[in-house]
Amino acid sequence: MKRAWFKSKLAPKFANGLRTLTVTTALVGAGFGAAGSASAETLADALADAYKNSGLLEQNRAVLRAADEDVAQAVSALRPVLGWAASATREFGEARSSQTLGQVVGSVTQSATVGLSLTQLVWDGGSTKMRVDVAKETVLATRQTLIAIEQNVLLQAVDAYTQVRTSSEALALRQNNVRVITEELRAAKVRFEEGDVTRTDVAQAEARLAQARAALAQANGDLASAREYFIAAVGRKPGRLATPTRAPVSAKSVAEAKAVAQRNHPDILASKHQVAAADIGVEIARASTKPTVTLRGNYGYTDTFDSNNFRRGGSITLGAEGPIYAGGRVASVVRQSIQRRDAARSGLHLANLSVAQNAGTGFANLQVARAAREAGERGVRFAQIAFDGVRAEASEGARTTLEVLNAEQEVLNAKVNLINAVSNEYLASYALLANMGLLTADTLRLNVPRYDPAAYYKQVGKAPAAVSAQGRQLDKMLRRIGKE
Incomplete structure (x- = not known):
């Protein structure tokens, strides 16, 4: 089974908060045990490192912090703005007039001014306060986007882990296959020298050995590629990876998977905040038709540096302004905000449909993967029985070398298929968790310092x-x- 189905359909987005989730009670800790030495790296280790080393997570955390600053800037618009200004002027020139008796007389004038200004918004129909609310909703939506990124990072780490495991096991099978066929070739040559088989049997074994060596070279390349993928996904080179235990339990039915997804999926939660922001946006647009009242105060000091001449003083102004006619712009802004609100509502509807579809598809893919794994186990068992029988019959001259080689190839194919089936089942389990909005460091209880959004x-x-x-x-x- 190929991996394309989960990369296209099941690329997760994710959710915070678990609500009445009986399905996840068996999830925590599932799939993180290791068979073999305690020094082997587990999937939990890979997921923790992916969480800690992800540049994508760091990037989107910075994006979230930038959205937080939008709230601060919106809040600041409700507060008074205090400013200062200073200037120094030197004027010079020459003049001739009757007062100077026709003489050219030069003049120099110097002055310096310093002042303070204070501006306070008094009333604008609630527009500025509502902009604070929009910024807050945007922050909440951005947090959900960060959760979606976290899910993608963790699912990619699962994929990388399983690819390295699968490639390593496939390489071991290919290496063993070369050894077995080499032995078959040696036996065929001995039997040829004894006259039991023909040169054709030897040639068939040699051809099969060449194919096995080519497959071994491909397996080496696949493992090298999987390791590079692991480095990109986890942020370090893979060590000796432990064999995962059973895949985590997520949902027992399609209905349950969809229900959990629609409560927790970050796409839906982000869309809800976007709708809330768009609703407020309509009210802001309508408030722009109302007058704005502003209080302004100024105080300044001017010195001309001539004897004791100076000036100081200030003013307080309460002003109001509002639109009368703006060429239709104000009405257009209101209509535009309504269309954006409707688009956001449609986006929420589409998010619900997409999340439900992906959860249903993910559940179906998991069932298919489980069935493929069970069939693969039976395939290996019966292919091995058939191979043992053919080899025994060949030792008595009842089977040809080609039949032995074909039977051995069937065993190899069955084992490779089983490796892929186990990997796909494991990956499908985590992909379904992601589609339900549950593939998070908190839900998996990863041993990492949590980022507090x-x-x-x-x-x-x-x-x-x-x-x-x-x-x-x-x-x-x-x-x-x-x-x-």
Whole structure:
């Protein structure tokens, strides 16, 4: 079974929070045991390293922090803006007039001005406050996108792990196959010298050995490619990988898979926040037709450097303004916001359909993978029985060398198919978890330091000033993030 079905259909997106999930009680810890030495790397180790080393996660965490800053900027628009201005002027020139008795007289004038200004929004129909709400909804949607990225990173790590395991096992089979056929060729040559078989039998064994060596070279290449994929997905080279235990339990029925997915999937949760932001956007557009009231204050000091001449003073202005006619722009903005809201609602509907479809498809793929694995186990068992029988009959002269080689090839093919079937079942199990929104570091209880998506927001959500204690603490956080 090929992997394309999960990469196209089951590429996950993911969800936070488990709600009444009886299906996941057996999930935690499942699939992370190792057969063999304790020094072998488990899937849990690979997933933890993928989580810690992912540049894609770091990139999208920065995107989320940038969205957090949008909230701070929106909050700042509700606060007074204090500014200053300063200028120094030197004027010089020459003039001739009746007052100077026709003489050219030079003049120099110097002045300096410094002033403060304060602007405070008093009322704008709630538009600015609603922009804060839009920014918050955008942050929540971006958090869900980060969760979706986390799911993709972890699923890719599962895929890389299983590919290395599958390629390693396939390589071992190919190596053993070369040894077996080499022995078959040696036996065929002995029997040819004794006159029991013809030169054709020897040629058939030689041809099959050449095919086996070519397949071995391909298996070596596949393993090298899988290791490179592992490095890209996990962030380090693979060591000796442990044999995974049974695949994790996710859902017992299609209905259960769909229900969990529609509660938890990040695509749906992100779309809901996008709809909420679009709804607020309509109200903001409508508020733009209302007047805006602003309070402004100015205070300044001007000195001309002539004896004791100076001027100081200020003003306080309460102003209101609003649109009367803007060429139809205001009405167009309102209509546009309504269309964007409708598009967001349609996006939520499509997300529900897509998530349900992917959950159903993922469940079906898992059932197919399980059936293929069970069939593969039977195939190996009966192919081995057939091979043992053919080899025994060949030793008595009842079977040809070609029949022995064909039987041996059937055993090899059955074992390779079983390796792929086991890998696909394992991958399908995790892909279904992703489609349900459950393939997260929290759900899998990975031994990694968790990234708290709300930590940065808590620092910047109230728009602290750079000179405040919270602002200095935020600077320390940013320096720490930069070193990670």
